[in-house]
Structures are given as C-alpha cells and as structure tokens.
Amino acid sequence: MKNDNFIDFDKNDDGIDRAGFLKCMAWAGTGLFCLMSGGILKTYGMSQIIDKSTGGIRKGIDIAKGDFSFAQISDSHIGFNKPANPDVVGTLQAAISKINAMPSTPSFILHTGDLSHLAQADEFDTLEQTLKSAKTGKIFYVPGEHDVLNDNGKQYLQRFGKDAKGNGWYSFDFNGVHFIGLVNVVNMAEGGLGVLGSEQLQWLENDVKGLSSSTPIVVFAHIPLWAVYPQWGWGTRDSEQALSYLRRFGSVSILNGHIHQTLQKVEGNITFHTATSTAFPQPQPGTAPSAGPMKVPAEQLRNLLGLTSVNYVEHNHTLAITDLPLSSAKQEQPDHQ
Amino acid sequence: MLLKKKYVVILALAITVAVSVAALPSPNNDYKNLQVLPKDISSKDLTKIMIDDFEDGLGVSCTFCHAQGKDSLNVDYASDAKPEKQIARRMMTMTMGINEKYFGLKHPLLGDSVLAINCITCHNGQPRPGDVETK
Numbered sequence: 001m002k003n004d005n006f007i008d009f010d011k012n013d014d015g016i017d018r019a020g021f022l023k024c025m026a027w028a029g030t031g032l033f034c035l036m037s038g039g040i041l042k043t044y045g046m047s048q049i050i051d052k053s054t055g056g057i058r059k060g061i062d063i064a065k066g067d068f069s070f071a072q073i074s075d076s077h078i079g080f081n082k083p084a085n086p087d088v089v090g091t092l093q094a095a096i097s098k099i100n101a102m103p104s105t106p107s108f109i110l111h112t113g114d115l116s117h118l119a120q121a122d123e124f125d126t127l128e129q130t131l132k133s134a135k136t137g138k139i140f141y142v143p144g145e146h147d148v149l150n151d152n153g154k155q156y157l158q159r160f161g162k163d164a165k166g167n168g169w170y171s172f173d174f175n176g177v178h179f180i181g182l183v184n185v186v187n188m189a190e191g192g193l194g195v196l197g198s199e200q201l202q203w204l205e206n207d208v209k210g211l212s213s214s215t216p217i218v219v220f221a222h223i224p225l226w227a228v229y230p231q232w233g234w235g236t237r238d239s240e241q242a243l244s245y246l247r248r249f250g251s252v253s254i255l256n257g258h259i260h261q262t263l264q265k266v267e268g269n270i271t272f273h274t275a276t277s278t279a280f281p282q283p284q285p286g287t288a289p290s291a292g293p294m295k296v297p298a299e300q301l302r303n304l305l306g307l308t309s310v311n312y313v314e315h316n317h318t319l320a321i322t323d324l325p326l327s328s329a330k331q332e333q334p335d336h337q
Numbered sequence: 338m339l340l341k342k343k344y345v346v347i348l349a350l351a352i353t354v355a356v357s358v359a360a361l362p363s364p365n366n367d368y369k370n371l372q373v374l375p376k377d378i379s380s381k382d383l384t385k386i387m388i389d390d391f392e393d394g395l396g397v398s399c400t401f402c403h404a405q406g407k408d409s410l411n412v413d414y415a416s417d418a419k420p421e422k423q424i425a426r427r428m429m430t431m432t433m434g435i436n437e438k439y440f441g442l443k444h445p446l447l448g449d450s451v452l453a454i455n456c457i458t459c460h461n462g463q464p465r466p467g468d469v470e471t472k
Binding site: 082117118119120145146149150152186187188189190191192195197232233288289290291292293 | 395398405412
C-alpha cells in the first residue's frame with residue numbers, strides 16, 4: 001500500500017520530491033506574502049519563510065529589500081462550521097498572526113473573496129472584527145461567490161465596496177504599481193465559471209488605457225482568471241478579453257483565491273497565482289467527484305492550512321509565482337493553540 | 338338593544354382577529370416564490386441549504402437552477418425559467434418523503450442534521466447521480 005508521506009523521487013537528495021513539493025505547496029501558507037521589487041512580484045507562502053522561534057525570516061531565504069510588501073489572504077468562509085474546519089475564525093487569526101510576525105509590516109492586505117460562507121451580516125461582522133488585529137495599513141477586498149448569495153452582492157457592496165464601481169471593481173496606485181480589483185462572481189456562468197461582464201471589461205480597458213507599458217500591474221479577483229479546471233468552474237469565461245488589455249504591460253501579476261490551494265502559471269509577462277484558504281482545503285483538480293470542503297484528520301488541518309511541518313531544504317532561491325521550492329533548513333513546529 | 342350588543346361583540350372579535358394576525362411573525366425574508374421550502378425560512382437557513390445540499394451535494398453553482406434576470410446579468414432567484422429548478426423542487430419533496438416514509442422522521446426539513454438521507458447521499462457531488470462511476 002502506498003504511503004503518501006514517503007518520498008519516492010528525491011533525485012536532488014534534498015528531502016523532497018517534485019510531487020511531494022507540489023503537494024506540500026498546495027497546502028502551505030494560510031496566506032501569501034508578496035514582495036514588490038522593481039516591478040517584479042515575488043510571492044511566498046508565509047508559513048515557509050517565517051522562523052517561528054525568532055519570528056524573523058528563516059536562514060537561507062534571501063528576500064531582497066523591496067519597495068514595499070503586501071499580503072494576500074483568501075477564502076476565510078466565516079460562518080462555515082462543518083467538520084472540514086469547525087473553527088474558521090481561529091485559522092483566520094492564525095493567518096493574521098503570521099502577517100503580524102512579518103519582519104517588515106506589509107503595507108496592506110488583499111483579501112481575494114469568500115469573506116463569509118453564507119453572506120450573513122453576523123459573518124461579515126466577525127470577519128471585520130477579526131481582521132482589526134492585523135497590523136497593516138489597509139485591507140482591500142473583492143467578493144467571492146459566497147459573499148453575494150441571496151442579494152447579488154448588495155450587502156457586500158454596502159460594507160466593503162462603497163467607493164467601488166459596478167459590482168465592486170476598482171483600482172488604485174501604490175508606489176508606482178497599479179492594482180486592479182475585479183469581480184467575477186456576481187453573474188456566474190453555467191458550470192460555475194466566473195464572469196467579468198461587458199461593463200466591467202469596458203471599465204478595465206479604460207482604466208489601463210492611459211498607463212505606460214512599464215507600469216507594474218497587479219490584478220486580484222476571486223475566481224482564477226485562467227482555466228485551472230473548468231469542469232469544476234475553476235476559471236473565468238471572459239478572462240481572455242481582460243488579459244488582452246494587459247498583455248502589453250511588462251509585468252502583470254494576477255492573484256486569485258477560490259480553489260483553496262496554491263497553483264501558479266506563467267504566460268508571457270503575466271503571472272497567475274492562486275492562494276490557499278484560511279478556512280478549509282479543497283481537493284486538487286479532478287481528484288474528487290467535485291470541488292468542496294475536504295475533511296482531513298484534525299491533527300493535520302492546521303498544517304494543511306499553513307502551519308506546516310513540511311521540511312524544505314535550502315536552495316537559496318525564492319518562489320516567485322512558479323513551482324520552485326522555497327528554501328528552509330528548519331522544520332516548522334506545528335502550532336498548538 | 339340585543340342587535341346592538343351583537344354588533345359590539347362582532348366588532349370586538351374582528352378587532353381581536355386583526356390584532357392577532359398583525360402580531361403573527363411575518364416571514365423575515367423577501368422570498369417571492371418558495372413552494373417547497375418554508376415560506377418563513379430565514380436567509381441563513383435557506384442559504385445554508387443552497388450551499389450544503391445543492392452546491393456541495395451536487396457540485397453545482399447557483400446558475401445551475403437559477404436563471405439570470407431578463408434585463409440584467411444578475412441572478413433572478415424567484416424565476417422559474419430553468420427546468421432544473423422545478424426538478425430540484427421535486428427532488429426535495431422526494432427526499433423528505435423518503436425520510437418520512439422509510440426512516441420514520443416526523444416533518445423532516447431539508448437542512449436538518451437528523452435526516453437519514455439528503456442530497457449528497459445519492460448525488461455524491463455530481464449533478465446527476467448516474468454520472469458517478471461505479472467501481
């Protein structure tokens with residue numbers, strides 16, 4: 001009987017094989033730490049760069065001093081209470097603790113949707129209260145499909161999108177980088193695919209029209225803007241139109257959530273990255289009858305959500321939105337909370 | 338005199354009935370077309386059924402059963418334009434019937450944790466149970 005914990009193809013003698021690395025990476029990090037340096041976005045799973053004994057960056061990880069940093073968290077699903085994670089507030093707090101432990105305070109946080117599980121007022125309240133403990137400048141949101149249930153997103157807009165356009169899309173500039181928050185969950189297509197819609201696409205075209213091609217672009221939205229696994233609705237039907245407005249830029253980073261696991265893809269100058277959830281894992285594409293909360297043994301949950309005990313060996317290079325191993329010589333101890 | 342007393346009694350009864358009806362809890366929702374689920378179901382309970390039983394149980398999203406609005410891309414939750422919605426109603430009725438008839442549950446409601454069977458029992462994450470491969 002195969003034991004998935006064994007390393008089968010450890011060609012580099014570094015303690016991890018490719019399949020194992022990808023598997024570990026899928027669950028590592030309750031959030032992402034993003035470092036913008038010279039227009040290049042580098043993304044790190046937070047649990048993999050912090051030495052828990054010191055609270056600082058682990059030895060062997062070389063993070064160049066960037067212009068600024070920000071964190072991404074996603075899919076908090078406040079209100080979810082099924083066996084896959086009966087304490088989603090606790091795991092969100094764990095993600096915030098990791099953000100607060102960063103050696104340099106992130107300038108802001110991006111939350112890429114599914115703040116709530118059932119779009120209820122008390123769930124949004126809890127999320128806002130919990131995130132108040134995050135030591136960061138500001139939190140920018142885009143909705144997930146769970147945030148717009150029942151009312152097509154009216155409550156979400158009242159709370160988190162007062163200054164946004166349409167169903168909640170907007171853009172802002174920070175230190176020369178242009179950030180664009182898109183909404184692809186309000187008018188979802190058959191099969192659960194995300195849809196941006198013509199009004200938003202028109203806005204996007206106008207929004208970037210006047211920008212120099214050298215302007216670094218960061219796009220964030222809930223459902224991936226690339227076809228991760230359309231059979232499960234893991235993609236956006238009209239994303240290609242949006243990407244056509246962005247291809248002329250030298251550096252485009254697209255951050256998404258929704259699929260509760262880390263996947264990355266590079267397409268020309270565009271880098272796609274999906275984040276893990278702070279609430280519960282989902283199966284890898286095609287490995288289950290459908291997407292949905294995946295129950296794992298209780299003692300593994302926090303590891304899978306980011307308080308990982310996976311051991312990485314130093315490679316002296318960092319993960320920059322590609323499937324490259326992060327380096328770490330120290331095994332992280334599980335959290336005991 | 339007797340006639341006057343009758344009128345007074347009738348008037349008093351009418352007022353009592355009117356006050357009582359006004360005091361009844363009104364549905365705390367704006368749902369316009371609930372036919373199987375209780376009309377006074379709370380937003381939270383209804384949404385939970387939609388997520389737990391339909392989204393997770395069948396692996397579908399809202400637009401599998403709900404149509405878009407005629408003049409908007411937004412979902413028109415009250416619309417019966419898609420036949421899947423009527424099928425879902427029949428399935429809910431059937432599921433509750435099985436729980437009642439074969440498992441002896443009194444007045445079973447979708448979403449109850451005590452149900453013997455629910456959507457996922459047969460659907461197992463698939464829109465149609467027949468889609469599940471047998472091994």
